[in-house]
Amino acid sequence: MRSPRLRRNPPPATAAAAAPAPDQFRPGDLVEVLPDEPGYHGAHFPASVTASHANPRGYTVAYDGSGCPLGEVVAASQLRPRPPDAPRGVPPAEHAVVDAFKGGAWWVGVALGGGRAAAGGRVAVCFPETREVVKFDAADVRPHLEWVAGEWLSPENMGISKTMPYKKGTQVEVAKLEGNSVVAWFSAAVEKAIWKSSLLVDYNCSKNDGSVLPKEIVDLKHIRPRPQHASAIIFCINDEVEGFQGNGWWLGVITDVHPEFRYTFKAAHSGKEIQLDQKALRLRYDWTHDQWQQVTQNVTKKFAKGSKVEVTSNDDGFHGAWFQGTALKYVNNKILVEYDALKADDEITPLTEAIEVQHVRPCPPDIPVTSGFNLLDEVDACWNDGWWVGVISKVNSGDRYMVYFRSSTEETEFGHEQLRLHCDWVGGRWMRASLGLEA
Numbered sequence: 001m002r003s004p005r006l007r008r009n010p011p012p013a014t015a016a017a018a019a020p021a022p023d024q025f026r027p028g029d030l031v032e033v034l035p036d037e038p039g040y041h042g043a044h045f046p047a048s049v050t051a052s053h054a055n056p057r058g059y060t061v062a063y064d065g066s067g068c069p070l071g072e073v074v075a076a077s078q079l080r081p082r083p084p085d086a087p088r089g090v091p092p093a094e095h096a097v098v099d100a101f102k103g104g105a106w107w108v109g110v111a112l113g114g115g116r117a118a119a120g121g122r123v124a125v126c127f128p129e130t131r132e133v134v135k136f137d138a139a140d141v142r143p144h145l146e147w148v149a150g151e152w153l154s155p156e157n158m159g160i161s162k163t164m165p166y167k168k169g170t171q172v173e174v175a176k177l178e179g180n181s182v183v184a185w186f187s188a189a190v191e192k193a194i195w196k197s198s199l200l201v202d203y204n205c206s207k208n209d210g211s212v213l214p215k216e217i218v219d220l221k222h223i224r225p226r227p228q229h230a231s232a233i234i235f236c237i238n239d240e241v242e243g244f245q246g247n248g249w250w251l252g253v254i255t256d257v258h259p260e261f262r263y264t265f266k267a268a269h270s271g272k273e274i275q276l277d278q279k280a281l282r283l284r285y286d287w288t289h290d291q292w293q294q295v296t297q298n299v300t301k302k303f304a305k306g307s308k309v310e311v312t313s314n315d316d317g318f319h320g321a322w323f324q325g326t327a328l329k330y331v332n333n334k335i336l337v338e339y340d341a342l343k344a345d346d347e348i349t350p351l352t353e354a355i356e357v358q359h360v361r362p363c364p365p366d367i368p369v370t371s372g373f374n375l376l377d378e379v380d381a382c383w384n385d386g387w388w389v390g391v392i393s394k395v396n397s398g399d400r401y402m403v404y405f406r407s408s409t410e411e412t413e414f415g416h417e418q419l420r421l422h423c424d425w426v427g428g429r430w431m432r433a434s435l436g437l438e439a
Contacts, residue, residue, distance in 0.1 A: 025049045025052065025059055025079060025081075026049065026052070027049055027050055027051060027052070028048065028049065029048065029049045029081070030046070030047075030048050030081070030082045031046075031047055031048065031049055031059075031061065031079045031080065031081060031082060032044040032045060032046055032047065032079070032080055032081075032082055032083075032106070033045040033047050033061060033063070033072075033074055033078055033079060034078050034079070034080065035074075035078065036078060041129065042107055042108035042109075042127075042129065043105040043106070043107050043108075044080075044099065044105060044106040044107075044108075045063055045064075045104060045105045045106075046063070046064040046082065046104075046105075046106070047061040047062060047063045047064060048061060048062055048064070049061055049079075050062050050071050051071075053073065056075070057075070057076045058073050058074055058075045058076055059073070059074060059076065059079060060072065060073050061073075061074055061079070063104065064104070065104060066104075080147040081147065083142075083145045083147075083152060084145075084152065086142050086143050088138070088139045088142070090138070091123065091138060092111040092123065092141060092143065093111065094111065094112065094113055095110055095111065095112075095192075095194055095200065095217070096110070096111045096143065097109075097110060097111075097143075097144040097155040097194065097195050098110070098111045098123075098125060098141050098142065098143060098144050099141070099142050099143075099144050100123075100125045100134070100136045100140060100141050101136070101140040101141075101142075102134070102136070102140070106142070107127065108127075108144055109125040109126055109127045109128075110125065110126045110127075110128065110194055110195075110198060110217050111123060111124070111125055111126075111141070112124040112125065112126050112133065112217075121137055121138045121139075122135045122136065122137065122138065123135065123136050123137075123138050123141045125141065126216075126217045128194075128197070128198040128199075128217050128218050128219040128222075129219045129221070131177060131216070131218065131222070146158065155195045155196075158195075160193045160195065164193050165220070165290070166190045166193070166199060166220075166223065167190065167193075168190055168191065168192055168193075169189060169190065170189065170190045170225075171187070171188075171189055171204075171226045172187075172188055172189070172190060172201065172223050172224065172225060172226060173185040173186065173187055173188065173223070173224050173225070173226055173227070173249070174186050174188045174201055174203070174216070174218055174222060174223055175222045175223075175224075176248060177222070178269055181269075182251065183250065183251060183267075183268065183269035184242075184248040184249060184250040184251065184269075185224070185242065185248060185249045186203055186205055186213070186247065186248045186249075187203070187204040187205055187226065187247075187248075188201040188202060188203045188204055189201065189202050189204060191215065194217060197219050197220040197221070198217055198218070198219060198220075199217070199218060199219075199220065199223060200215060200216070200217050201215065201216055201217075201218060201223070202215050203215070203216070205247035205248065206247060207247075208246050208247075224287035225287065227282070227285055227287075227292065233278070233281075233282070233283060233429050233430065233431050233432075234261070234278075234365050234367075234423060234429070234430035234431065234432065235254045235257070235263050235278070235281060235429070235430075236254065236257070236429070236430070237254055237255065237256065237257060238253060238254065238255075239253065239254045239283070239429065240252075240253055240283075240284040241253065241254055241265065241281050241282060241283055241284055242281070242282050242283075242284050243265040243267070243274070243276050243280060243281050244276070244280040244281070244282075245267075245274070245276075245280075249282065250267050250268070250269070251267070251268045251269070251284065252265050252266050252267045252268050253265075253266050253268065254266075254281075255273060258275065259368075261277065261278035262275055262276065262277055262278070263275070263276055263278070263281060264276075265281065283429055302362060302428065303327045303330055303335050303357075303360060303362070304327065305327060305328060305329055306326060306327065307326070307327045307362065308324065308325075308326060308327075308362070308363045309324070309325055309326070309327050309335070309337060309360050309361065309362055309363065310322040310323065310324050310325070310360070310361050310362070310363055310364070310387070311323050311324075311325060311337055311339070311353075311355050311359055311360055312359050312361075313359065314359075319407045320388055320389040320390075320405070320406070320407045321384075321386040321387065321388045321389075322361075322380070322386055322387045322388075322389075323339055323340075323341065323342055323385065323386040323387075324339070324340045324341070324363065324386075324387075325337040325338055325339040325340055325342075325350075326338050326340070327360075328352070331354075333356065333357050334354045334355060334356055334357065335354070335355050335357060335360050336352065336353070336354050336355075337352065337353055337354075337355050337360065338350050338351070338352045339351045339352070339353075341385040341386070342385055361425035362425070364380075364420070364423045364425075364430060365423065365430060366420075367420070367421045367423075369416075369419075369420075369421060372395070372399060372416065373392050373395070373401055373416070373419060373421075374392065374395070375392055375393075375394070375395055376391060376392060377391070377392045377421065378390075378391055378421075378422040379391070379392060379401075379403060379419045379420060379421060379422050380419070380420050380421075380422050381403050381405075381412070381414050381418055381419055382414075382418045382419070382420075383412070383414075383418070387420070388405060389405075389406075389422050390403040390404055390405040390406070391403065391404050391406070392404075393411060396413065399415060399416035400413055400414070400415055400416075401413065401414055401415075401416070401419065403419070
């Protein structure tokens with residue numbers, strides 16, 4: 001929380017700076033400067049006007065106590081009058097929006113504890129953007145006021161924005177930070193909106209020692225909706241995931257794959273490795289611009305030269321079928337594939353085709369089925385040179401099964417060795433199919 005750097009030249013003309021401001025300041029007027037530089041959001045620096053400028057519209061100001069005779073030129077849009085004096089030393093109400101004086105500026109925060117926290121003349125103030133809680137002398141805390149269209153308004157009179165995305169009771173996840181980096185997400189419920197982008201959240205989990213996590217006031221940028229959790233995903237080495245440990249979802253990566261759907265998870269923040277069950281893992285998605293975005297996958301790595309792949313087609317009669325082959329090269333969003341079983345017109349040479357990426361996937365993982373398939377299991381059946389998706393419609397004796405194919409409404413008998421559990425390739429990851437014979 002330091003003073004903004006001095007600029008000796010007027011700022012360049014921009015649309016924001018050129019817009020007419022409602023206030024005209026004269027030399028000697030007492031003002032506050034609201035810098036737009038990174039790290040100064042919510043800061044109000046006391047200053048006085050020493051000169052005005054017409055084009056671009058701005059003012060030269062001298063900061064209180066700076067001792068610098070040169071001053072700084074700031075845009076008119078970054079100035080406001082000083083707010084009226086408020087009684088000093090009066091404890092603010094709990095969760096009242098306040099300004100706290102530190103480092104030569106008034107910083108917007110939220111008072112904690114009301115009169116109890118103000119005992120002994122000290123007031124605890126939370127800064128939601130940085131998650132800091134600092135105690136101030138009561139004389140260095142004032143009610144926050146907004147300068148709107150030429151009049152002073154208190155946050156209580158301005159109300160909560162209708163664009164606030166989370167209402168009371170909404171289940172969310174709150175970021176745990178180490179430095180400026182997110183290392184984990186913890187489940188919480190929104191208890192109330194404070195003002196603008198600040199929310200009071202009540203955690204649904206506890207600390208490692210069993211104690212309850214205290215309620216916290218956080219900025220919207222540290223909150224996201226609770227993501228959908230698909231436990232049927234089959235993970236691969238180097239997948240970026242979140243692993244559930246200590247009542248939170250920690251960012252990390254898969255470093256090894258084990259039988260029975262267990263994986264070695266390496267936490268990103270500590271480098272510690274631990275073996276986790278499939279249900280304690282989920283794919284990493286980032287909440288960006290109000291939508292979920294999966295961590296980008298490298299297509300060229302997934303379909304490198306020589307890798308085994310499967311190809312599907314939208315042509316009539318081939319819906320639900322996957323044909324195995326080898327990727328030869330990747331060019332212009334297409335993959336040149338040489339098929340294992342399909343032949344060219346001479347019926348001798350393996351067929352080679354350039355296939356669009358969305359119709360190609362890696363070969364699915366080999367999932368052992370030691371106790372046999374069950375009724376309504378979704379499977380792939382090896383038939384007509386490919387793997388065709390169907391559903392177990394009847395379990396016969398001798399490890400034989402009837403498989404129903406939705407696309408053709410046919411039913412055919414297969415042996416155990418001709419079947420595999422069906423998996424879907426979704427967003428660059430394997431997911432186990434759900435059970436059920438749909439109409």
